[in-house]
Amino acid sequence: MKSKLLALLGGTLLSGVAMAGGYQVNLASQRQIGMGHTGTGLVTGTSSIFFNPGAMSHVRENGVTIGASGIFSKIAYSAPESSGVTARTDNPAGTPFQVYAVYGITDKLKAGIGVYTPFGSTVKWGNQWNGRFGLEQLKLSAIYIQPTLSYAITDKIGIGAGLTYVKGKVNLQRSIPVQDQEGNYGKAELDGDGTSVGYNVGVYVKPSDKISLGLSYRSKVDVDVEEGDATFTVASSLKSRFPDTKFKASLPLPATLSLGVGIMPTEAWTIAIDVNRVEWSAYKSLRFDYADPVNGSTFTENARNYEDSYIYRIGAEYKVTDALALRAGAYYDNSPVQEGYLTPETPDSDARGISGGIGYKLSENFNLDASFLYINRKERTDAGDKSGGIAGTYKAVAYIPGISFTYNF
Template identity: 25%
Template sequence: MNNKKQQLHVAIALAVLGGLVTAGPVQAGGFSTPTYGAPGWGRAFGGGSLFKNDPSAAYNNPAAMAFIDQSVGQFTVDYARIKLKYTGTATDYQGNPASQTPVDANGIPGDPVPLTGDGGQGGFTAWVPTGFLVIPINDRFAFGLSQVVPLGMRSTWDEDWKGRDFAVDTKIETVGLTGSLSFKVNDAFSVGGGVIVQHTNGFVSQNLNLTGAAALSPGLGGIPFPSGVGSNLMRVKVDNTSVGWFTGIVWKPTDRDSLGLNYHAKIKNKLEGKYNIYADALGRQYTTQPLGPNGETLVGLAYPGLSLNPDGANASTQLDIPATAGLDWVHVFNDRFTLGVSATWTQWSSFQDLTLKSNGNLIVSIPYNYKDTMMYSVGGDYRFTDRLTLRAGVAFDETPTRDSTRDPRIPDNNRWFTSLGFGYEVKEIPGLSVDGAYSHQFVKDAPINTQNVDRLGGSTLNGKVEASGDVVSLSTTYKF
């Protein structure tokens, strides 16, 4: 291929990556998201990125790039629809049904009104683009670029639902740009590594039950304030840019087998931003007007040393990206059928709590106590014709959540992925192929039997969340 054509092909592939704009997350266990194109989704991630000429190796296992025999770029768009539905009860710290006290124009509270809503449809829909590019440099080295969304989660509940003291709106999303390099030691063994620069943004919102929190505050001596008087919707928005690394090895013990091991290191990730409080007249009064003998507000009485500014202030939280390790195996049975198997470990135990601070002062710390998880998957390709490939796969993904601390913000549980897919090589444009996949998530009902921390009012949820998910993935791949 002459230099001008080579430069043109590289420019096209780079433009595919450069034009990506992330739109939203796709949920897997916890708030991790699969980082594959449509071929990987069609196999339910079985075999990882060890299938022949799979450019997702640029992120998932950079060592596999050494065995890609020509430059290849891939652009993928995933459409996800996640459904969440809560059924159950909600009570305040005294065991009474969760309620809201209306306030008239003069700020005078009326009689409590029970909150009966189950939150509506707590799920979401999202579009997620992903891109990979691998360029062999010579017989030994290959270079890769990728844009991935390794973490993402969204749940949305009604602002006046019975669990509003636990969660209203939550979004966590990490977008990463990576560069990687592989080295082929010999015809059977390769190593690789890369770096990722990623931007994480997120927001959470929920009602602050200040009267319930005040009743449970040691500073007020257990005064039995009525729960749920006044409305204070707190919304916290934070972001951060961080850097991490990943590595992998690939071994081909036979001409039909490939074994791969990959590791993505934990990334420290401190998010900073602001909080805002959207309050009714009475809620604003609790945070601004003196009620105590020394001019303290209700917040000041309940939490000595803490000042919540109703007009907003700085906020920060620590949300580290957990380490992962994966073991993949691919076996080529014949020129028609190839099968892959994978096992992936995620160090979710590094996420123990969601702690929110403002100017160094603790606002709240919510325990989660996540546990390490495994994901197991198997899937394969069947070359139906010279141009059409069919795919299928199944995966089991463990949840990191625990029954004792699970809440509606991330109402996760164990899940099965079942997937079908196809690939078609376009005859009219040599090197171009189109891939599609459909994946359904069967999520085990998630028990919600938890009590809020005192600083959020001590209310209780007792019920379950039913969840399911559908993902449609479409890729275009160009070899040059």
């Protein structure tokens, strides 16, 4: 029993942060979401800070962009040998945002800063489903702040680099399989935050008017929680086994290598193809160290053994008029989670995304971009026996509208 309790406690907290990446929903630009979240091989405007810092040197105007999306997601669960759905999440809407600013220091040198939220959501199962000892609720947030410089070596080649400062926060709640005199189960709440630093570099090449190429690399980021709070609500007779204490842990968020191609067959059409390689193999295991013994142990360690994965993206934009643009895109995202390692925080499986969007020039200086993304994850059955997960079948979908405004000057 002791080892099972520790596995549940240690194996859940930051695995949720990892699954926010493994369950990757990038929402860095409303224009690019409409195009399947492509953009590595294009000059995407202010959002080149995220997609390819090398392309930022070829942004024609100074600009500021403010945008946000709404994530409406549902996860359904069927217990082993059941005939139908036995639990559903009751997730509140997530609101990831992006803010970018680009300014030309000279004709060749551009400076920019981006603030964006690549990870962040809430998964809420409640305390009535049979997996409540693994998870009741998980809240995640991560804010990236990225100052960036980009230089145009020629009118066809640009390079750029940005430093990323990351601030992350997680709150997890779950039941504990111990009871008080009234038969109520205990409860654990784990709350912590951490910071880290990484980088984003890119090269942009435009060999002709009809073709452009891009290569970017976003580094691995190790998020460290040094003084997390572990709080336990249990019967007084069990409090010595479950003292309120501090914990520390470290989690590697993986590096991403992206290759992109832009094709402009006519002045009206832009077609983009991207391939992202996410180096999830960096996530081998997860260890927690506690300031005081929890159920008899000062640490716990759980295997994760994720695999590197690929995301394949395609998108297009058609300029109907000088003021109006229509967009569409799609992508396929391979899951990094091997059999036996599935957990209920954000149950991960191969995902298919379909998107659409519009861009409209409101005035000489103001642009509006709107997008809609639908994500459908394949149904997946897993024993979860290698990661402390909850055996069963999971199915997840998400609906994500978004809007942004850009001021150019």
